[in-house]
Amino acid sequence: MSAMPLADLRAVVGDAHVLDDADAAAGYLTDWTGRWTGRADAVIRPRTTEEMAAVVSACAAAGIAICVQGGNTGLVGGSVPPVGGDPADRPLVLVTTTRMTDIDGVDTIGRCVGVQAGATIDAIDRRAAESGLRFPVDLASRESATAGGLVATNAGGIRMIRHGNTRSQVLGVEAVLADGRILRRWTSLVKDNVGYDLPGLLAGSEGTLAVITRVLFRLVATPGDTIVSVAAVHHVADAIGFLGSLTDRGLNIEAAEIMTEAGITLVEEYGPRRPVAARAPFYVLVETSGTGDVEAVVLEALESAPVADAVLEPGPARALWAAREQHTESIARSSATPVVKLDVSVPIRALPEALAELEAVAGMVDHPCRPILFGHIGDGNIHVNLLDVPEDRVDELTAHVFGIVAANGGSISAEHGIGRAKTAWTHLGRGEVDRAAMRAVKDAFDPAGLFNPGVLFG
Template sequence: MTSTTLSIVSELAEIVGPANVLTDPDVTAGYVTDWTGHWSGHTEAVVRPGSTAEVSAVLTACHRHGLRVVPQGGNTGLVGGSIPMDGEIVLSTRRLTTIERVDVVDRTLAAGAGVIVAQAQEAARQHGLDLGVDLASRDSATLGGIVSTNAGGIRMIKNGNTRRQLLGIEAVLSDGRVVTRWKELVKDNVGYDLPGLLAGAEGTLAVITRVLMRLVIPAPRTQVSLVAVTTVSDALQLVDRLERAGLTLEAAELMTRPGIDLVRRHHDLRAPLDVDSPFLLLAEVSGQRDTQALLLDVLEQAGESVLDAAVEEGPAPKLWRYRESHTESISAESSTPPVKLDLSTPLREVEQFLTTLTPALAENFPDVRAICFGHVGDGNLHVNLLDVKETERERVTDFVLRHVTQHGGSISAEHGVGRAKAPWLALGRSPEDINLMKSIRAAIDPAGLLNPHILPIR
């Protein structure tokens, strides 16, 4: 460590305390490698402020020294967006863990950016409310992280994405200035939507320290069905039938036979249904007291398009396990860090995209296995590519992203762009759009110190 670095580390330690400036590589290892295991970097120091004031002081010091900073929450991202690939300082928000208030009248939750999603859910549920966002990484993802990536998750089809849940925000700019937009109002049209701008910015505009989240009233009871179908169209038609019958769709998840086989093998599970079908639809619905009867009626009226089905009262963890074990099983199965591509297409294109992708991959990349699953109700699919050689990662990623673009889709539905997809930004945005984003970033962080190498490239 150079004398200059020692001086900076000493200054940061004075702000947050020596115990909260980590420099030992063995200690910082968990901060410099992402969840997938593919993105791994290095850092001079991990700084863990405990308040907005400390975040402000840290960024003021880094700005004065011209140091680049990578903000990081729970480090559950899948696109390398919070990894210091070039030695940047890591600013961890994990100590910003105060749940300030749950307001049952305005139905809001005020909390620090480091609060874990599951903790926020539990706090809301103690008051008969719930967080509108739910995702498989709920036990490690933070509120600041899901805001920074504008996460979607399994309840998006009902509640919308994280941006829709965000009412207020407190954040620190790269030069240490604190910006607070904090009103418990669902209607507030004074100027630009700054919380909405920071949601999905992936830490490139400011470091989020506090959030004000809208809460929702959970369904008093739900019914969960796991349905065997032959085609994606059958699954989509069933989703449509459920909604037209007056049921509220809480979640709609599509799985494939290879994905289910993988989960069963790694978790020693029996076959969920008696029929070995190409696709499974997991649908959770709510409604009036006759929800189960209405659900069963829809399944019966679907006729031959439903090959088999199981129905349980929610939350039905045994049925949900087949879906939520996919990510873990994929990582355990692949001989290399899996290429995880979070995509979306219009609903009318989902089937054509999937049915053409698999044979195209087999023809061009015969050693690569594809496991696809996702939130079929909103067109969001997770394409997981196993056994991809390091020399082939860029080429197979390019192939899939161009394929989804040909179907009118997006290269990033809910995980962000990060480093993984930055080279393909032009597939999803026009030159004018990209230039405008660059202008916004340059206006807010002219020195380019926050997350400098991800969306949008300067």
């Protein structure tokens, strides 16, 4: 290992884009949740794939570890370096795609668009809309979350029930490998079975295999008229039944979200109004599309469903969505300590029991904490948020939550990834052989372990 080649890195990206001053770098070193703050020797901001390749190449030659960051909205600590810097005691730089925001023109026949890794969901969707199309991934973090981050985490989000996860939207990628070479799989072909699906492998790799620099994304048709309904229900099973009755009537589910009375009450404190007047333990928000009179069909389904109260509005119905979309921010503002965020999934049939058991977790430790649960009900995905948890109780509560999830046949990471937060629990989701195979893939791509040390493998 040689000394930090700052002069070489400055020559590649320009003086203004090598931040080795603690104040200038600070904003990049704490994650969105505030729970993770790391240490890096410098923050590097390349503008192009070639600059990124030159930075990685210089770091590889000098044995310098590299933490990869996009919009820094990840919720599992993977976008910032370890607290004490590199665990192997090497110098460490953080590379950010913040300047890599180019978006190509839309290919309207192939229905796809090429983007640089730092382009945000919002910007990509606006570009797609200029051609009457839609970017099929959407998250409440849309103004900051980037193409590279979406692919690296294989993000799900509110449109997953309709279009699938981010991996399903990736037609091609360009990425910088650990030795600085550029891997390019770039084709709008939907049928192309020449060997391993490397873009699919990079999806969900959390910055541990390569730095994604460009992505070729599939685009989809906009759904036309939509109806957004929010129903207050007494039982989770009633919400699931309501969804089933909508699909039985031939409607498309564009999004389906579940919230609890505790979550709606909390969000109301920070602005968004209650979506429905009646109070009930659960609220289900459903966006539907279809042919014919969608509103009449939704009304018919609501009349025959056991709902306590309901409202509906033509999409986009931003005021109805606000109550759901403000959950993450309101929870972060309300908690006295960094929120313990555990994104899990269970089979849909297990949702009623799992939600009840997860609510009860707060009472399992001798320090009071507040649970707020919400999530993407159509995917069996629950975001478990535990507020006011003292640091020394985090692992105990996490173990309780994951125990419930495993007992219900679920996954300890539905859509946020493993990051630094969940490395101790991957054995609950993957067997020994499976974990060894993942390790072998990591070692093949990144033999010196330069990329994102401590992420995914601990």
